Amino acid sequence: EADIYQTPRYLVIGTGKKITLECSQTMGHDKMYWYQQDPGMELHLIHYSYGVNSTEKGDLSSESTVSRIRTEHFPLTLESARPSHTSQYLCASSESGLRGRSFFGQGTRLTVV
C-alpha cells in the first residue's frame, strides 16, 4: 500500500567501502526520516528532513550523511562502511499536519564484513 521504496533490500559490503542507501516516495511528503534498527529492536532516529535542502541529525549519533535535493528522494550515504554499521535502515515519510500518519519502507539490511 505504501508508496515509499528503499533500495537495495539487502547489501553485503566490505569494510571501507562507500555506500548509498536509496529512499524514494511518491506521495509528495515534505517530512522524511531515516532510522537504524537492529532486528526486533527499537528504532533510532539518525536523520530527518522537513523539505528540500533541509536536513537534521537525529538522536543517534551516526557517521552517515543525507541529502534532500528533491522532495521525493532522501538518500543516505556512508563514506566508509564499518562492521559497526551492520544493521537495518528504515526510511519513512509523513503526511503534513499534526494528524499526519507516517509510511515506512521495507528497509535495507546492511552487513559490513
Add this chain to the structure above:
Amino acid sequence: AQTVTQSQPEMSVQEAETVTLSCTYDTSENNYYLFWYKQPPSRQMILVIRQEAYKQQNATENRFSVNFQKAAKSFSLKISDSQLGDTAMYFCSSGNTPLVFGKGTRLSVIA
C-alpha cells in the same frame, strides 16, 4: 522535546483473548496526536490507530482501541479478540516533528 516510554519489552496473549500494551509520553506541545504503529516480522511498519489529544473520546479501529489518559500522559493500546496476525512489534509515537518512538513491545499471539 518529546519522549515516549514503553515499559513492556515483550508480551504474549492467547488467541481470541484481549491484551493491553502500555505507553507513556511527555511533550511540551499543547495540541498533538498520538500513534500506535505495528511492525510484523519482516514486513513494513503500518499505522494501527491515532488519537488527538484534544478529543476526550478514545479512538477505536475495529479490534483496536486506545485508553487515553491525558493528565497521566498515558496512551495504551487494547487489542481485542487477538489473532495470530497481530504478532508483531508495536511502537507508540508522540507526534511527528520529528517522528520518535518508544522502544517497542514485542507481542506474540499464541494459538
